[in-house]
Amino acid sequence: MTRFEITFLGTTAMVPTPKRNHPSIYVRYVSAGEKCFLLDCGEGTQRQIISLGLNFMRIDRIFITHWHADHFLGLLGLVSTMTIEKRKRPLYVYAPEAEKFVPQFLSIGYAARKFKVIPVDVPYEGNEKTTIFEDDELKVESVPVKHGIPAVAYAIVEKDRVKIDHEKASELGLPKKSPIFKRIKKFGKAVYKGIEVNLTDISYVERGKKISYSGDTMPCSNMVELAKNSDILIHESTYFEEFERYHTTFEQALGIAEKANVKKLIVTHISRRYQDDNELRKIIKSHKTSFDVDLAVDGMKLVLE
Numbered sequence: 449m450t451r452f453e454i455t456f457l458g459t460t461a462m463v464p465t466p467k468r469n470h471p472s473i474y475v476r477y478v479s480a481g482e483k484c485f486l487l488d489c490g491e492g493t494q495r496q497i498i499s500l501g502l503n504f505m506r507i508d509r510i511f512i513t514h515w516h517a518d519h520f521l522g523l524l525g526l527v528s529t530m531t532i533e534k535r536k537r538p539l540y541v542y543a544p545e546a547e548k549f550v551p552q553f554l555s556i557g558y559a560a561r562k563f564k565v566i567p568v569d570v571p572y573e574g575n576e577k578t579t580i581f582e583d584d585e586l587k588v589e590s591v592p593v594k595h596g597i598p599a600v601a602y603a604i605v606e607k608d609r610v611k612i613d614h615e616k617a618s619e620l621g622l623p624k625k626s627p628i629f630k631r632i633k634k635f636g637k638a639v640y641k642g643i644e645v646n647l648t649d650i651s652y653v654e655r656g657k658k659i660s661y662s663g664d665t666m667p668c669s670n671m672v673e674l675a676k677n678s679d680i681l682i683h684e685s686t687y688f689e690e691f692e693r694y695h696t697t698f699e700q701a702l703g704i705a706e707k708a709n710v711k712k713l714i715v716t717h718i719s720r721r722y723q724d725d726n727e728l729r730k731i732i733k734s735h736k737t738s739f740d741v742d743l744a745v746d747g748m749k750l751v752l753e
């Protein structure tokens with residue numbers, strides 16, 4: 449059983465409020481091991497990580513959606529604390545124009561950094577979905593979005609997992625536990641006591657989980673494509689009433705979630721003009737949807753199993 453743990457470190461738009469920190473989301477993927485990512489890294493991110501009992505040294509990849517200060521100002525502080533804590537592992541920073549901006553912020557001040565910060569450029573033009581990171585369990589996809597400056601959205605996608613159906617396996621005479629299962633998984637088949645066993649005969653596919661995150665954007669079709677069939681779509685909803693350029697309203701976020709056929713929508717990047725979360729929850733509840741909808745607040749944690 450694998451799981452994602454998603455913790456909202458900051459949920460405001462542009463200006464922090466007493467309750468909402470600048471945008472950042474900590475994503476921990478737990479399988480046999482663990483992998484930790486950050487989606488955006490606004491000012492105050494490292495303090496939020498510490499306050500919420502998370503581990504910043506485990507973060508290996510940071511995905512920045514765009515270079516507006518509310519989404520990246522925490523990078524310098526976080527990297528500097530990693531330096532103090534004697535980090536050795538490289539840290540990857542993905543972003544549109546990462547190779548341009550990451551060396552710039554690293555050049556500020558004096559630091560005896562002993563680890564590499566590796567910028568990875570993410571395409572920000574056109575309509576193509578790009579896989580920007582992939583390993584044996586996960587991939588991270590990106591698409592360009594519409595925010596008036598180079599900006600992208602990300603999806604963290606768990607690959608489908610082939611699982612052994614032990615009932616079927618025992619019907620074929622296989623024991624409950626045996627190294628044979630590793631061999632069958634690796635080679636697609638193996639011989640057990642003279643009988644050839646095919647993986648397809650004793651397995652099923654567990655669909656991978658998917659989380660998508662819009663960053664800042666107007667409603668756009670690229671976002672719908674990226675978010676298709678997500679278990680959780682985290683979408684900006686800067687405003688709850690009138691439309692303003694470069695951002696999305698709550699009703700528009702609902703439209704994106706509907707078109708993308710997601711299971712759950714979390715709205716975040718909330719303008720400081722809304723100080724009363726209960727009012728926002730009332731608005732959310734007043735809409736009938738075929739999927740769950742919730743309001744992100746700082747410190748909120750979701751587990752996706």
Ligand SMILES: [Zn+2]
Pocket residue numbers: 461462471516518519664717
């Ligand atoms: Zn923003």
Ligand SMILES: [Zn+2]
Pocket residue numbers: 514516595664
């Ligand atoms: Zn922005």
